[in-house]
Amino acid sequence: MAVRIYEDARAMRRAIRRETGYENPKGGAFTITDGEGVAHVFFAASMLLLDFVAHEASHVAMDAVARKFGKRSLFDRQEEVATISGEFVRLFWNKYLGLDDDFHVLGTARLFEQNFTKELV
Ligand SMILES: [Zn+2]
Numbered sequence: 001m002a003v004r005i006y007e008d009a010r011a012m013r014r015a016i017r018r019e020t021g022y023e024n025p026k027g028g029a030f031t032i033t034d035g036e037g038v039a040h041v042f043f044a045a046s047m048l049l050l051d052f053v054a055h056e057a058s059h060v061a062m063d064a065v066a067r068k069f070g071k072r073s074l075f076d077r078q079e080e081v082a083t084i085s086g087e088f089v090r091l092f093w094n095k096y097l098g099l100d101d102d103f104h105v106l107g108t109a110r111l112f113e114q115n116f117t118k119e120l121v
Contacts, residue, residue, distance in 0.1 A: 001039045001060060005048065012044040031056045033063040050093055055086030 006012040009028065016024050019040070024030045029052040030042040039060040043052065059082050066074045094100075 001041065003041045003043070005043045005045050007044070008046045009044040012042050016042050028052050029056045031059040031063070033060075033067065037064070037067050039063060049090070051086035051090035054089035055082045058082040058085040 004012075004015065006015055012030070013024055016022055016030050020030075020032050022030070022032065024042075028044065028047045028049070031039055033039045041056050041060065043056070059078065062074050062078050062081065066072060
């Protein structure tokens, strides 16, 4: 795996375009797995958030499992799985640290509201 961290989103997006040919105008990070099975992960230091790392790590894991079974991708909903992983990590830390958080997708926040209990053992 090759992880690159650029100073800001503009530099990251320029590198993504130059190195992969893809445009990623709204994304805060990007992952692509090459023909050799090497995952290339792009981050911007100014937007380096835990949920982005979890999101991209999910893409790396799904690409690796797909490659292991000789497929290009596991299924056509990988973006949704990565989004839920990122949401999970962000909501977990915000809840754990007691931070306000009103942004959520795909019902992940509801799951946390109903089931999150913090017990330190
Ligand atoms: Zn994604």
